[in-house]
Amino acid sequence: MKKTQPPGAPKTLWSLRRGEHCAIAGYDDLLAEAYKVRLMEFGFYPGERVSCLQSPGFGAPKVYRVNNTIYSLDDEIADHILVESTGP
C-alpha cells in the first residue's frame, strides 16, 4: 500500500516531524475501509488533533498522540491518513 507522494499532494500523517501537530483531514482511497474504521475507533477521526511525539531513526514507525493515548503507526498506514495544519 506504500505510495509515492507527488508534489502538491495533500500532506499525510507520515510527513509530520517530531514535535509537530496537525488535524486529521481524512483518509485516501487506497486505505481499506476496515482499516479506516479501526483507525477511527482508535481516535484518528477527521478533525481530531494529532501530535507526532517521536520519530525514531531508520524508518521505524513514528509515535503519535491522539487524546491521551499514544500509538505507533508505520508508513504503510500513516501515509494514507491525510492531515491539515493546525498552526503552532
Added chain:
Amino acid sequence: MTKVLLIGSPNSGKSMLFNRLTGLSQKVANFPGITVDVASGKLQGMDDVYLVDFPGTYSLKAISAEEKVAVAQFEKALADADVEHVLCLIDATRLEKSLFFTLQVIRECELHDKPVTVLANMIDVLEANNLSIDLPALEAAIHTRVLPISARSGKGLAEISEHIRATRTADRPRQRPHLTGTPDEILRGTAHQLAQRLGPRGDVLVRTQNRLDAFFLHSLTGGFAFFGIMYLLFQSIFTWSTPAMDAIEASLAWIADGIVPLIGSQVLQDFTADALFSGIGAFLVFVPQIFVLTFVIGLLEDSGYMARATLICHKPLRYFGLTGKSFVPMLSGVACAIPGIYAARAVDSPRKRLLTYMAIPLMPCSARLPVYALLIAAFIPGDTLLGGLVGWQGLAMFGIYFFGMLTALIITGVVSRARKDQFDDLPFVLELPPYRLPGVKPLLRNAFNRAKHFVVKAGKIIFTVTLVIWVLGYFPNFGTDLGQSWLGHLGRLIEPLFAPLGLDWRYGVAILTSFLAREVFVGTLGTIFGIEGAEENMVPLVEQIQNSDLTVASGLALLVFFAIALQCVSTMAILSKEARSGTLALKMFGAYFVLAYVAAFLVYQVATLF
C-alpha cells in the same frame, strides 16, 4: 453453572484482573479457529460463579476473521442463560480509548437484558498523579454502575464480588434500554464527548511516558537499551533455566535408579529406564524454559517495554513479511523453538503469526548445537587464520547459524509475497501503553499456567512418540543391537533415500531417532559406533566418523539438512496446539524436509566437485 463475562480492550489490565479475581482455579479453553485462549475460573469468594475472560478487543466491529470469531462468541455467550453479568474493564487513565468499546458492549447487553458493570481500572495511577475522573457523572451518562478499581494494588476488588452478589439477590427490574439501535458513529461521538468532559484533565501521564520514550526510542540510547534487554532475555532462557533443567534430569535419573533395580523383568527394567522416564523427561525438561521465558516476556509486556521493542525492529522484519512483534518469538527460538512458539501469541495479526511460526523452527536452536559441533569437529579443519584470531571451525559454526536465520527470513519473505491476499491481516497500529512497574505475583501465576498448559497439551504427544521410537529401537532383539532392531531395519529401508547425500543406513537411523530431539542424533551415532557417553565426550565419535567412509561433502550436506529440517516432535506438538491446526505442523514438517533434502543434495553435489 452461573457465569460472569469479563471483557475489555487490550492494555487495560484485564489479564491481571482475571488472575486476581480467580487465583489459580483457572481452566483454559479455546474457540475453534482462533489462537487466543479463553480462560475461566471460579470467582474467589463465590464458588458457584465462573468468571470467563474473553479475548481483549478494541471494538465489537471485527476486521479480521479471528476477531470475528471472538466477537461472535461474545454475542453467543450473551444469549446463554447461564451468563448473569458482564464486567467491562476500562482504562481510567485513557477514557477516550475505552469508552466507545464500553458503549458498544452496553448496547449489546441491553439487547440480551444482561446487567453490565464498568470497572474503571488504574484508579491508583490517577490518584498518584492527583488526577480523577467524574465517576458519578459517568454512571449517570451511561446508565451503568462504574466501580473504581486497581487490578495491580487490589483496591476495589472486594467490591466487585459484593456488587455481583447484590445484583444476583436483588429483584432486578428489566433494564431500560438507552443505546439499543444507536449506530456506531453516534456511539463514537458520545464516547469522545464524555471522555473530554469527564476524563482526567492534563497530560502529566503522557508527558512522563514521552520522556521515557525519548530515551528508549532514541537511535543511540534506545539501541543500547534494546540490545541490553534482549541480551538479558536470551540469557534468561539459557542461564536461569539451566539449573532447573539439570535438576529435573537429575531427579528423574535418581528416581529411575531407585525404582529400576526393584523391577524383576529385564524388559520392564529397560522400558522403565529408557522409555518411561525418558518419555517423561523429554517434555518435563522444557518446563523451566517455558516458565522463565513466559515470566520475562510478561515483565517486558507489563512494564510497557515490549511495545517499544516491537516498534524498534518492525521495519527490517516487515521487509520479510513479519512484524516487530515477531522478533521476541524468533529470538526465543534461538534457545528453543517451544518457548518461541508460545511467545508468538503476542503477534496479533493472524497472517504474521503464521509467518512467525514458519520462521521459528529455522532459528538455530540449542538442540542443533551438539549436531553442529560433532559434524564441524569431524569435517572442518581446526586451523586458524590471522594469528589465531579466526578459526575455520568457528567460522563454520557462525556460517551455519547465520544460514538458518537467513533461510527463515527468505522463506517468510517469499511466502508473504506469494500469498499476498490469501491471509488474514491487521494494520500495524500499535498502542504504546504507559510504562508501569509490573506485579510479580500475576506474572508468576501466568508462567505457572503456561507451563501447565505445555505439560497437559504437548506432553502426551511427546511421551507417545518417545515410546514408539523406543519400541522400534528395542525389539525384536531386546536392545542388544540397534542395527538389528526394527529401527535399524527401517534405517536400511530408507537408505536409498539418503544415498544421494552419501549417507548410509547408520545416518538414516540417527536422523530417524533425532525426530525425538535433534541432539539424539549424536547419542544414536555413538550407540551405533559402539561409543558410550558420546553426548558428553564427542572426541572418540569424531575419530570414528573421520575413519569411516563418510566424505566431507556428506558432512556438509548433513549440516545443511539439520539447519532446515523440522526434526523435533516437541516443536510439532506445540505448534499444532498453538496454531489450532493439526495439519500445519505436518505440512511444515513435509515442506522443510523436502527443502532440507534438496538443499543438502545441492551442497553434496557442489562439494563433491572439489
